[in-house]
Amino acid sequence: MSTALHAPRLQFPFCAVQGQAQLQMALLLAAIDPALGGVLIQGPRGTAKSTCARGLAELLPKGEFVELPLGASEEQLIGSLNIETALKHNEVQFKPGLLSRAHQGVLYVDEVNLLPDALVDVLLDVSASGINRIERDGISHQHDARLVLVGTMNPEEGTLRPQLLDRFGLFVDLQANIEPSIRQAIVRARMNFDADPERFQQQHSDTQNRLKEGILRSQTLLAGLLFTDQVYEQVSSICHQANVEGVRADLTLLRASRAHAAWHQREQIASADILAVCELVLAHRRKSNADQNAADPAIQPTQSPDQHQAGLQPQPQQQQEIQNSGPEATGPDSDWGEMPAQVTPISAVKNVKPLPLKK
Incomplete structure (x- = not known):
């Protein structure tokens, strides 16, 4: 055999x-x-x-x-x-x-x-x-x-x-209605992998190794990232505006923001880190009656809708703008494409854009 x-x-x-x-x-x-x-x-x-x-x-x-x-x-x-x-x-x-x-x-x-x-x-x-x-x-x-x-x-x-x-x-x-350009990118990548898995993996090995190193490096940075008064104030304001029950959302948003800052190798947690993870933390916790609330400047994104965010690779400290908040791959087969923003069935967070992707 x-x-x-x-x-x-x-x-x-x-x-x-x-x-x-x-x-x-x-x-x-x-x-x-x-x-x-x-x-x-x-x-x-x-x-x-x-x-x-x-x-x-x-x-x-x-x-x-x-x-x-x-x-x-x-x-x-x-x-x-x-x-x-x-x-x-x-x-x-x-x-x-x-x-x-x-x-x-x-x-x-x-x-x-x-x-x-x-x-x-x-x-x-x-x-x-x-x-x-x-x-x-x-x-x-x-x-x-x-x-x-x-x-x-x-x-x-x-x-x-x-x-x-x-x-x-x-x-x-995740939405089922995928744009044609994204569908094409998905199918191309899958067909290339199925045709020669070893070659496909080799093409992406450098990026994979950088991701492994980035995770380990980020884990070591977590303890050194402190929550400032400004971070506490912004997080509590966002969660209050979302009308969530209890403080589990606050705690999770703080942790997620810290992890995001560590991933981008920042020395402190930035407002961009908080904004980048809001949708992930609050989409399933936001109460429906909070939809009546007017837009709160504390949760407004600092970028225009047509701007894109980079960053599957951990970014240097000086690149702290919010456009560095989303993942991006590099390499010959790494044009991921972008999913359109859509409303989730579980009361999505208002005024917070999902993480788009640089094409």
Whole structure:
């Protein structure tokens, strides 16, 4: 039997995904600071949800991509008593679950809205804390589970309860109606990859390596980025204007802004960082009656609609303008294109533009 049959399947490079700049930025932020609480993706089939999640896993230290099946039990997820050891040696021994396997990787949950609420609770708790604690079946155990939680759902099949929806850190809504130029770019990239996966990966290897280095460098910068009074004031004003419940949105917006600043190698968190992540943090938390509020200068973008933002590659400190807020790939096959701004079904944030992409 040919050894090629046992070779690992090559994954589509993260940097080569076309037309999903906002999703890619959300995943990068969650990789830089997993304590953000995961990324929830709403959208139809065929919009690169799993492709992006698998691609992100390859940028992380372990490169582990773990998918939670819909029928999974709580024991499969968190771990359980090792029955074989208990019966043979009369010892209590922990048998790791999927959360242990996903440590330093990506845990992908397709159709998370169809999971039992108890499992979603566990996923969100572990995602935010980075620790899996087990107290059951005579087991008292805990282990690190610092992972990027990625959940997807199709709005046609229902949504999550508001209490669970609010606990997801970032939210991205993907539209099915893709412009012809973007469709062409997506298809070209996919056909090139399918024709010669090794060559396609080699073409994007330099960009992939820069992304890996950028994530690690950003993680080391996080602790040194302090929240100034101006940052607290702007974040609280934006969240108040969005009429969100509680302060989870404030905390998440602060964390996401800090991760964004670290990605761009800034020495301090800028207003541009806050504006760049507003849509990701508030789209699923904003209350509908807040739509009546007049535009608040605190959440107005500082660029015109026809300006584009660059930045899949971490930018130098001096380039702090808001046009450096979105991801951009480089290389022969990296013209991602741009997704048009559209209203999300879950009350999108007003007056905040989604991250466009330089063509």
